[in-house]
Amino acid sequence: MTALRDVVRRASFSRWSLVAAARVHVLRRAHRLPREAAALLACAAMFALLLVAPTLLAADNALSRPIRFGTTAVILEDQVAILRSWKGYLEERLGRPVRFVHRGSYQEITELLSKDQLDFAWVCGYPYVRNRSFMRLLAIPIYEGRPLYQSYLIVPKSDTTTRSFRDLKGKIFAYSDPNSNSGFLVPSYELVRLGENPSIFFQKSFFTWAHSKVVNAVAAGLANGGAVDGYVWETLQQTHPDLTAQTRIVRKSALYGFPPLVARASMGERDFRAMQEVLLGMSQDAQGRRLLARLNLDGFAPDDPHVFDGIAEILAYVQARQPGLVGSGVAANASRAPRLEAN
Amino acid sequence: MGAPDSGVTLSRDKTSGDALETSRAVPLTPGRYIALPQLRLPFRNLSYRYKIPLSVSFVILATALVISTALALQAYHDVRRELVAGAESLGKTLARTLAPIMLRDEMWSAYEMIVTPFEGEPAQDSRGKVTVVLNSENQIYVSSHPSVFPTLQPLTAAGAEYTGLAARLASASPKAPTVLEGVVPGHLVVAVPILSDDLTLLGRVLVLYSESLLLQRIEATLLQVLVSTLAVLAVLLPIGWFAGNRIVEPLVRLAAVFGKAGREPSPRIAQNLYTGGDEIGQLGRQFQGMLHELEQKQALERQMIAASRLASIGRLTAGIAHEINNPLGGMLNAINTCKRHGDTDPVTARSISLVERGLVQIKETIAALLVEAKIESHALTRDDLEDVHTLVLPDAARKRLVVRWSNEIAGSVPLPSTQLRQVLINLLLNAVQAASENGYVACSVRTEAEHLVIDVSNDGAPLSAKQLEHLFEPFSSEEGTGLGLWVVYQITHQLGGEIRVTNGPPLTRFDVRVPLETAR
Numbered sequence: 001m002t003a004l005r006d007v008v009r010r011a012s013f014s015r016w017s018l019v020a021a022a023r024v025h026v027l028r029r030a031h032r033l034p035r036e037a038a039a040l041l042a043c044a045a046m047f048a049l050l051l052v053a054p055t056l057l058a059a060d061n062a063l064s065r066p067i068r069f070g071t072t073a074v075i076l077e078d079q080v081a082i083l084r085s086w087k088g089y090l091e092e093r094l095g096r097p098v099r100f101v102h103r104g105s106y107q108e109i110t111e112l113l114s115k116d117q118l119d120f121a122w123v124c125g126y127p128y129v130r131n132r133s134f135m136r137l138l139a140i141p142i143y144e145g146r147p148l149y150q151s152y153l154i155v156p157k158s159d160t161t162t163r164s165f166r167d168l169k170g171k172i173f174a175y176s177d178p179n180s181n182s183g184f185l186v187p188s189y190e191l192v193r194l195g196e197n198p199s200i201f202f203q204k205s206f207f208t209w210a211h212s213k214v215v216n217a218v219a220a221g222l223a224n225g226g227a228v229d230g231y232v233w234e235t236l237q238q239t240h241p242d243l244t245a246q247t248r249i250v251r252k253s254a255l256y257g258f259p260p261l262v263a264r265a266s267m268g269e270r271d272f273r274a275m276q277e278v279l280l281g282m283s284q285d286a287q288g289r290r291l292l293a294r295l296n297l298d299g300f301a302p303d304d305p306h307v308f309d310g311i312a313e314i315l316a317y318v319q320a321r322q323p324g325l326v327g328s329g330v331a332a333n334a335s336r337a338p339r340l341e342a343n
Numbered sequence: 344m345g346a347p348d349s350g351v352t353l354s355r356d357k358t359s360g361d362a363l364e365t366s367r368a369v370p371l372t373p374g375r376y377i378a379l380p381q382l383r384l385p386f387r388n389l390s391y392r393y394k395i396p397l398s399v400s401f402v403i404l405a406t407a408l409v410i411s412t413a414l415a416l417q418a419y420h421d422v423r424r425e426l427v428a429g430a431e432s433l434g435k436t437l438a439r440t441l442a443p444i445m446l447r448d449e450m451w452s453a454y455e456m457i458v459t460p461f462e463g464e465p466a467q468d469s470r471g472k473v474t475v476v477l478n479s480e481n482q483i484y485v486s487s488h489p490s491v492f493p494t495l496q497p498l499t500a501a502g503a504e505y506t507g508l509a510a511r512l513a514s515a516s517p518k519a520p521t522v523l524e525g526v527v528p529g530h531l532v533v534a535v536p537i538l539s540d541d542l543t544l545l546g547r548v549l550v551l552y553s554e555s556l557l558l559q560r561i562e563a564t565l566l567q568v569l570v571s572t573l574a575v576l577a578v579l580l581p582i583g584w585f586a587g588n589r590i591v592e593p594l595v596r597l598a599a600v601f602g603k604a605g606r607e608p609s610p611r612i613a614q615n616l617y618t619g620g621d622e623i624g625q626l627g628r629q630f631q632g633m634l635h636e637l638e639q640k641q642a643l644e645r646q647m648i649a650a651s652r653l654a655s656i657g658r659l660t661a662g663i664a665h666e667i668n669n670p671l672g673g674m675l676n677a678i679n680t681c682k683r684h685g686d687t688d689p690v691t692a693r694s695i696s697l698v699e700r701g702l703v704q705i706k707e708t709i710a711a712l713l714v715e716a717k718i719e720s721h722a723l724t725r726d727d728l729e730d731v732h733t734l735v736l737p738d739a740a741r742k743r744l745v746v747r748w749s750n751e752i753a754g755s756v757p758l759p760s761t762q763l764r765q766v767l768i769n770l771l772l773n774a775v776q777a778a779s780e781n782g783y784v785a786c787s788v789r790t791e792a793e794h795l796v797i798d799v800s801n802d803g804a805p806l807s808a809k810q811l812e813h814l815f816e817p818f819s820s821e822e823g824t825g826l827g828l829w830v831v832y833q834i835t836h837q838l839g840g841e842i843r844v845t846n847g848p849p850l851t852r853f854d855v856r857v858p859l860e861t862a863r
Contacts, residue, residue: 156490158490172494172495174451203495204450204494204495206448206449206450206451207449207451208451209451213451213455217451217454220454220458220489220490221489221490221493222450222451222454222485222489222494223494
């Protein structure tokens with residue numbers, strides 16, 4: 001209550017200073033004050049306002065600090081429009097401002113979460129499995145009726161001979177993100193299972209930092225093959241059929257837990273529940289369903305950590321045989337220069 | 344110009360201007376000739392009416408062609424330079440941006456970097472522009488067209504046409520951009536080295552622009568040049584044609600006039616001549632002079648012919664008269680003798696009288712024909728002339744003519760009066776007869792520069808060409824005795840004078856000038 005009273009007091013002071021500044025002008029006209037004197041008065045009033053304003057804003061923030069929601073390239077490229085609608089939807093339901101924080105890689109989002117710089121994030125199952133210590137599972141998107149998806153191995157359409165990973169030995173390969181399950185862990189696992197060392201299997205591999213760009217790279221022929229999120233490929237086929245038509249799916253992996261939405265571990269229970277409720281309820285109202293349709297999702301499922309057991313298993317498998325490839329924790333992930341460009 | 348084809352002109356050597364004409368033989372040694380090919384100028388027989396406008400049009404067309412070609416070439420060079428500059432600047436920008444990316448080995452970023460400049464361009468443009476990034480081993484690192492330039496392959500993997508390029512790049516400057524034209528067929532290549540901060544060569548950016556791109560860009564300019572050229576021609580060609588026609592028009596007229604010379608009266612021809620100050624005008628004036636001289640010559644010839652004919656007639660009549668007069672004299676003497684002896688019966692007497700009258704008539708006719716100027720008579724006086732005036736007045740009054748009489752002779756003039764009275768009376772009677780009803784006859788007699796001048800004019804119809812031709816010949820006229828003007832001519836001629844006839848309208852005038860005896 002004292003805080004509230006303080007805010008009210010400061011707010012009235014700031015209003016006073018504004019009014020004072022406005023009145024200086026009237027005063028000058030009424031009393032024919034010299035222009036310089038009037039200017040001095042007005043400056044003084046504005047200065048008073050400036051002194052007070054930051055503290056005032058801070059107080060307002062404390063009242064309705066925006067929820068920081070981290071996203072990455074998991075979502076598709078026309079995400080800005082979708083995120084704007086989703087932001088409006090969430091703000092309306094939560095009664096609080098929501099700010100989407102977009103980063104170029106999972107690594108950055110993971111780090112922000114670990115430092116409490118984000119409240120929620122849409123990450124991949126692989127970073128989630130590795131960072132359960134500071135990530136709390138919030139909701140799992142439901143795709144084609146299940147909270148599961150696959151990793152696709154794709155090659156250019158012109159390549160009609162490749163039947164498996166083995167055929168890509170010594171070629172150029174495109175991954176999406178070193179912390180992506182479908183775009184890195186799954187193909188690495190498949191190679192390890194074939195008895196290969198993924199770090200030397202290809203002549204050259206590179207990261208595109210977005211699943212859709214893996215499709216681009218393979219379609220253009222820059223890479224001879226690529227690992228892509230099946231959900232992204234299927235969604236692209238709906239929105240950009242000409243692009244996916246230039247690729248051919250060689251192999252679809254087993255089903256893994258869909259990239260989940262997580263909260264920082266330190267998140268208050270009330271805020272966590274509020275957000276979870278809104279997300280789970282999205283499939284219940286028309287506006288939410290429209291948003292889900294644009295995201296090519298059916299809805300959100302409540303937390304079920306067993307969904308990600310598959311990822312944990314293959315991670316353990318790869319870790320046991322190629323520890324250098326995946327490291328043993330967050331710190332082991334390849335640190336890279338922050339990237340400015342978004343997906 | 345234009346020696347007739349049938350004629351053979353001999354030219355002395357090959358360089359003679361006549362060689363262009365119809366000359367066909369060149370004497371090498373006396374008596375020996377070799378044949379020359381017959382040379383003909385194209386359109387030699389075409390009228391200048393077309394030749395000059397065609398030449399003007401040709402010059403305009405040639406000028407337009409030269410200017411358009413120059414403009415097109417200029418545009419081509421500009422576009423080419425622009426293209427090279429564009430490729431170089433693109434290469435430099437990419438090289439600078441790619442340096443850190445290549446250091447970090449971020450293939451996808453490199454690819455995105457090099458395809459960005461071509462995004463949103465039409466497909467046919469993107470085929471003409473290719474960017475290839477080579478790594479430090481001159482392998483393809485990334486390219487805007489990975490399907491053609493496969494990653495981590497030597498440049499030659501893209502095709503044999505890049506073999507030369509690969510060789511040239513091996514020796515290209517490791518610091519400065521290199522522009523390579525004609526190394527890759529149909530392409531312009533700019534190679535820019537990618538340098539790290541410590542100037543280590545990390546690779547090269549190759550910007551390949553197709554020549555077709557150049558043509559594509561120049562197409563609009565060419566179209567513009569073509570349209571403006573056509574517009575200029577549409578304006579200039581009619582003007583040129585018109586101007587050419589104006590220039591040649593006097594020449595064409597001159598040629599037409601030349602053709603008519605001698606077939607039509609000269610004054611009528613001369614009317615159509617152009618007489619400006621230029622060469623054609625000079626030619627026209629000279630031709631006019633020639634026509635005038637020709638006319639004078641013709642008139643002189645006519646006069647001479649007439650004079651000689653009249654002289655012949657004179658000689659003939661004199662001869663005939665002489666031959667007739669001799670027997671006639673005898674016959675008249677015989678009749679006189681018969682009448683004087685008087686022993687004739689009435690029938691004979693009547694016959695003799697009939698023959699005498701006929702013979703006298705013949706004698707008179709002969710006398711009239713045989714004008715004898717040598718008859719002695721007194722000197723001409725003013726009264727002699729006034730008498731003639733009086734004699735003619737009744738005839739003039741019958742036609743209600745106005746007779747303007749001017750006699751300036753005072754005293755006597757040293758000329759035979761009988762003959763001159765005869766001249767005057769014949770001229771006046773002729774004038775009265777020729778004058779129109781209620782018309783006008785003028786006569787002036789005066790002495791002028793040792794000449795007696797008798798000037799008689801009337802307002803009657805002018806003399807016809809036929810009349811003029813036989814004017815002074817005896818019996819040429821159907822009116823009167825047909826001897827009036829013959830007498831005038833004979834007397835004037837014998838007295839050494841001359842007659843000038845001015846044929847109207849408005850007046851027909853006979854101007855007789857006889858030198859005074861003192862002057863002879």
